[in-house]
Amino acid sequence: MTRTGSRTTGRPTLAEVAKLSGVSPITASRALRGVSTVAPALAEKVQAAAATLGYIANPAARALASARSHSVVVLIPSLSNHLFIDTLEAIHEVMRPRGLEVLIGNYHYDAVEEENLIRNYLAYQPCGILLTGLERSEASRQMLAASGVPCVHMMELGGAELGGAGEALSVGFSQFEAGRAAARHLIARGRRRLGFIAAQLDRRVMQRAEGFRQGLAEAGLSAPELELLAPEPSSIALGGALFSQLLAQADDVDGLFFCNDDLAQGAVLQALREDIAVPGRVAMVGFNDLPASAHMVPRLTSIRTPRAAVGRAAAQALLTLLDGKRVAVSQLDLGFELMVRESS
Template sequence: MPPRRARSERVTLLDVANVLGISSITVSRALREPEKVSEPLRQKILRQVEQMGYVPDLAARALASRHNGIIGVLAPALTNHAYLGIMSGIEERVRDTDFRIQYANTNHDADQEYRQVKLFLSQHPAGILLTGLQDQRVSDLLELAPCPVVQIVDLNLLPSGIAVGINHREAAETATRHLLACGYRRIGLIGGSRDLRAQRRHDGYALVMQEAGLYDPGLVMTEHKQTSMQLGCDLFKRLLETAPDVDAVFCQNDDLALGALFEAQRAGLRVPDDFGICGYNDLDFALCAEPRLTTIRVPRFQMGYRATDLIIRAINDECLPSRVIQLPFDLIQRGSTRPPA
């Protein structure tokens, strides 16, 4: 049995190695490069590590190597339902690795994003993953970053670094064309937040409506705040008051679409006969609403997984399959829109 230690004393690799009668290098390899140690020995080491309560010293690791083993993830809103799918992909990719994730919530605030990036860089991270807005100050910081940086972005922006994403403008164009094909003509848009992707969705909607000769800025209702079902209710009610003849709405996400659906039903509108609603993201509740929501399916899990995979490959100096990965989106037609003519 190993000697009892004072509560303030930290168990080290050398302590584990001395108990087993092996070198600390062998213990380190078993934990960080398991393929280099025989499986019986690795299991023996893991049991001893568990028994002694050994925890890696990330600060010491950062001094001894080029990074601390942590991938910093900046998110515009960790409470946003759509972000949960991205987080699931990130967590799944790091599950069987020595890397760990540290999240920072920027709340769509450029100053907060800049501060968090500086903080991450001061800690010698293994990599940084950005999933939200990015201003010029942040871009300048990341140009000099000593670690890999991967962005989840709108690929319409033609990113110069390593990136994963979809073309949000094209996705919005697809949604708006679907509403037109269903016979709706007075099609509004409701949206919120200052997220660049939301702006691209507005651009796609406006482009299609202008091409059809039907664009009316009075049918656009947006508010620069975090989106929610309540905001969807409020914006939809305001849209009906401003334009009583509106007959469909494209919502920048499913939270807003569900709020719009509730408000439409309160107003006595029959969805989809009198009124069409199209959301964005294909969240779980889109399939549970009545009627079920027509929406744009975004591969959120794959975004998180593929972006994290690129970071890990770059950290390990592996050859990247591509520096920019564009993922597909899909229009999922359900009961909140009429069948196309």
């Protein structure tokens, strides 16, 4: 019997897949990676040959051969937030036709954990990296700058430098302006004692807080005593608890902006339990416009963020860099939309 496979591992090789399907190894590789330029019938033939042989690609060997892998790293701070799930889905939709693998790293809003992920993933020689936000440790900045790997930042705008390598490419929207829009909306509704409730106090949350404060200051309604800032992760349960706490501290509050929809949803449910009229007694505005918000009782007013559009545009910007081209706009602002509903 003729022995097939690598001499060292005994596993089927790409060359054997190519021979069985009657194509070149390069074409076989592209077909197995899902590159859209390979004809569907040919790709099906290659995939059938791979299945027959039991071939499994070796990304480490491929990276050594090309000095770069066919992987794109995406680093996000949470997998439990619907915001990032939508973003990841959009990134996959863009990367898959180019035959690029998406490696996901979740750093749980921890800069040290993100630093470790960056160090580990750079060892696999990714062809590109998508990062969430612009704030990270100095060690992370230095590693990214030294690697030369193309990077695009998501969810935030700004001219921050990447380890001194120049202006960082980013796709997102103004968190500051979103917070100010919430304040202006509540003020336009006749509310005058306006509070802000936040958790998971990362840079983007605090930018929203600054925007909200600015909106209040412009109307002469600043009220720092009506802020509750909790460092723990955002959740529906926490939203209900913080809502009750703030009303116990200041029973004259008549409008609230929440840094995330899950907090606002928890507050709406707690108001129902305590028989507090929304928006009669207190108006509420959330952030991100998560799917459940349009089905709360009352339906929740929220700032809709372009989470899928951000993922799509960031992935496309990274592909532009990988093609050796210049990205036309270094700070792509996709905006946001105030979804006015019954809660305000």
